[in-house]
Amino acid sequence: MSEMRASDADRAAVTRILELAVGQGMLSLDEYAERVDVVLAARTRGELDTVITDLPHVRRDPVQTPPEVLSSWMSSIARKGQWTVPPRLRLRTRMCSTTLDFTAALLQSPVVHIDLDDYLSSTELILPDGATADLNGVAGVASSTSVKVATSPVSSRLHVVVAGRVRFGSVTARHPFGTSLKRLLK
Template structure:
């Protein structure tokens, strides 16, 4: 970001989104905790000028903007089903490319790369279920649903220290749902007695 002379200029939603992506990258590289991410992300969303946005990134090294993003693991399905359960190893970025497909990604026993996992969806006429542990949170604000649905049945904030899913992309005539395992509310209820 420019420093100094342009600090008074108003910022666009695209500039706020870019800063949000840089903050997400800083979390995935261990430069920020999820609490710091939440505070800074909220400040970025509220920023009106470039100076206010610059403050959000001020103490992060320039390497954050230049660091290569991890290569996504691509899961592709055509008129089939994709299932990941048990102790599967999760990549920091998952890319789902599905057409008339049923996808289930169960993160409850998965080996995670860190507390933040990004999922990029390009879906047509499919259903996607993301099953997360009871402590997990998810953000589906980046999902563009066209004649479809994006449903979050878990907490959205503050971001979980164990697992926070950031899901973005497009769902056309399909659905994406983030939920806890069936019966988890019963286990929590039974455990509290």
């Protein structure tokens, strides 16, 4: 069984186990990054098993906790400072201004999935230096999507994946103002 070839689904299941381990404080982000590198290079199930042997798990899809829902109509949503970021977040906004600042946030997982259902709103994601974002899952109608951060290679510190619909609105992923200047001055 350990010499059986690993599938993409096997790699994804092991990655989810590692994400849960980080969220529960069993692995540091550095350990997570090292192990994910092994997962991506694994050819057999035995190679995959080596990265999770010291973690409590059952080799099946972990129970997905429902996403935290942020919903607002004709107002604003702001999460700044040391707010706790769940692994899954659902934004339902109408005629709203939303700012999610991840620079000082407490992460439960190095990968954050955001499901977006937006109408006539602006959504701004402020990511710390070194974080990456994937907004390829955003479908828009008369809207704009701007990614002003790296998209690859996927950051082991924080990677935000946004999917959903934006109608007559905008979604922007960026670093805090002055980040580029700080990099130049170093």
